[in-house]
Every structure is written in structure tokens, then in C-alpha cells.
Amino acid sequence: MPDEADLSSPGGPGGVVDLLGDAECWRLLASGGLGRLVYSSRYGPTALPVVYLVDEESVVLGTWDSALFDEDLRTGIAHAEYQVAVEVDQIDADAREGWIVLIRGAAHHLDGEAERAPFINAGLEPWIAGVPSHFIRVTPTSVGGFRTRQT
């Protein structure tokens, strides 16, 4: 894919879009924060807010409680490696500018204590009292994104 899509009409109104390379995607994700875990549940396509951080070239999510919104989030993805995506964006709708990064990969649940230890007290704990911390690592098989800007 080209670095800049050829969809802008030169001289026309509006913005342009730049596709983001892998390095730029990782740079945008590096500070961690709020993203969305995207997956197919048995009820259909699902996206739920999650807090994430970047650990080497993977993303570790602290899930919101799985049973709250979509009963099968735990049963749906708790076993083995389920294909998921993590979407992170930062968009100024008034300015019509912003970026999105989407990574896709298998959801690896950090169930062992040794796996979990580095992420305890790393800011990924649930926001809801009484909900145990649960972490998911997504090592992406694809990374992509784009940025829109007005000219």
C-alpha cells in the first residue's frame, strides 16, 4: 500500500489520509492508555474499552469485567488463542483530524503467576471493586493504521 492514499483530490476541499507504517503505529501506542478489545462473540461483533500497555512488541490489556456486558466474553475468549483486535484512536471530530491503529492477533490469557506478576500494579487493574485483575496479551500478526489531516 502507498504511504499516502491517492484519494485526495488535489485542489479540492477536505483532508488527506496517510497510512501509518508499523514503526509509527508502535510509537502511537507506546504510551499506553485506553483502547478497545474487538472480537466476535456468539452475539456478534463486540468492542469493549480496555486499558493497555505495550510490552516489547505486544500489547497487554487489563480487561474490564468480562461478565458485565457480554456474558460470553470470558467463556468466549478464555480458552486457548482467540483471534482479537485492539483498536486505539485519538480523533478530534471538530478538526476532522486524528489517527487510528488496529492490531490483530491471538489473545493469550496471562493465567500463570509468573506471567501475571509484571502487570500487577502496572495500571491495568479493573476499575470496578471486587473484580479480579485479568490480563490478556496480544502479540500482533498485523499492525496497521492511518491518520487523517486537513490541508
Place this chain on the structure above:
Amino acid sequence: MPDEADLSSPGGPGGVVDLLGDAECWRLLASGGLGRLVYSSRYGPTALPVVYLVDEESVVLGTWDSALFDEDLRTGIAHAEYQVAVEVDQIDADAREGWIVLIRGAAHHLDGEAERAPFINAGLEPWIAGVPSHFIRVTPTSVGGFRTRQT
């Protein structure tokens, strides 16, 4: 499901979660704005930012250009009724408070002029120059959401 999940530990630290009823979900969506179109592409789970408005009890999306990020967004969902979700959230990560609404339903592409007319100049046009406006209506078969707050 209960109006308030029983996951809060009384007296413990942290927040609580309230499930949102349909009416509250629609109230939160009513002002329109930025959401995410969620679907399964042949590359896997996908979420892309979209601008939406509420038209009666459906959501009309102005899609970003479909070919930019995920080549099959158009071919993947342009035909007939594809199951999608629309996710809208407003979250203050520092305060650990916010809400999410997720609706699910079929994606109906507004291809006819009569269907499209009400949404021309309604704020759903693409942010990218040279990209034709394309609208998708999602009349939900399910509406749900929750809100977290600290106590």
C-alpha cells in the same frame, strides 16, 4: 440482568458498574458524534472510527473510506445485510469513569438516492477529499451498555 451488577465489594476500594437500559443508551447516543463500526472482516475482527447520528431508533453512519485501511471493508460489507456493531464510549481514564454503548444489527447500505438524501449535508460526509459519501444504517437488534463510576 440486574440494573447494577453485584460485583462491587461493599466497603472496598474502587468503583461500581451500572448496566444501562435501552432508554439510557439511546439518550447517550442521541447527540451523535464519533463511534466505531465493528465487524468481522476476512482479516479478522475490525473496528474503525465513524461519524454517526441517530435517526429514530437506528444509527446512521458516515463511513470513512472503505479501501484505506482494510481492503475488504467495502466488499466485505457492501452486499446485503452484514452483521455489525456500533460502539460509542466516553471514558475518563484518569477518573476511571465513563460509559460505553454497543448496538448490534444488520448493516444496511443506503444506496438509493431517496434513502441517501436526508443524510447529505448532515455532517456524515467523509473527512477525506475525493471520497464519495457512503452511509450505512444499523437498526439494532440489541442495545446495551454500562457505566462505571467511583464511589
